């Protein structure tokens with residue numbers, strides 16, 4: 001069962017998130033993001049960076065919404081897959097076996113296997129300057145900072161009683177493990 005939570009308890013520096021976007025009925029997509037930070041308190045807002053050429057970028061602008069899902073170590077292979085394939089070419093739910101479930105208020109699905117979900121209305125984006133200090137391809141180097149207002153925050157009941165100890169989600173090298181995979 002999912003219960004209401006304090007969204008801040010699920011944001012932690014250098015964690016990894018799975019953002020869902022699009023529509024549960026058609027064109028639902030998942031993108032891995034390495035950071036998601038609190039950006040405002042009242043109303044609560046979060047910020048994350050998403051590549052300008054990415055399918056999720058396009059879907060979020062079209063639909064005006066996205067959902068931040070919190071994965072655990074057990075999902076690291078799915079996180080890696082969602083972070084290395086584009087929804088333009090594959091159905092990431094189908095390929096990873098992750099289960100889409102209806103969200104409370106938005107059209108995008110949540111991911112059943114994730115422990116917490118922040119439903120966000122897209123507030124706006126800020127185009128940022130491309131990364132130039134690496135050999136990143138232009139489609140990866142050009143990003144924009146997305147801002148979302150958190151309208152619902154809920155989690156599996158097991159993770160919602162009292163203060164969440166997010167540290168234990170980092171045990172076993174997650175998400176560093178996923179970044180490790182990335183360069184293999």
Ligand SMILES: Cc1cc2nc3c(=O)[nH]c(=O)nc-3n(C[C@H](O)[C@H](O)[C@H](O)COP(=O)(O)O)c2cc1C
Pocket residue numbers: 016029030031032033034035049050051053054055056057079080082083084085086087088143175178179182
């Ligand atoms: C662990 C991990 C973290 C990532 N973090 C980000 C991020 O914060 N911002 C970003 O734009 N891309 C990030 N990526 C890359 C995207 O997830 C990836 O390019 C994805 O294929 C884009 O999918 P889409 O075209 O379906 O939107 C990350 C990838 C991995 C594996």
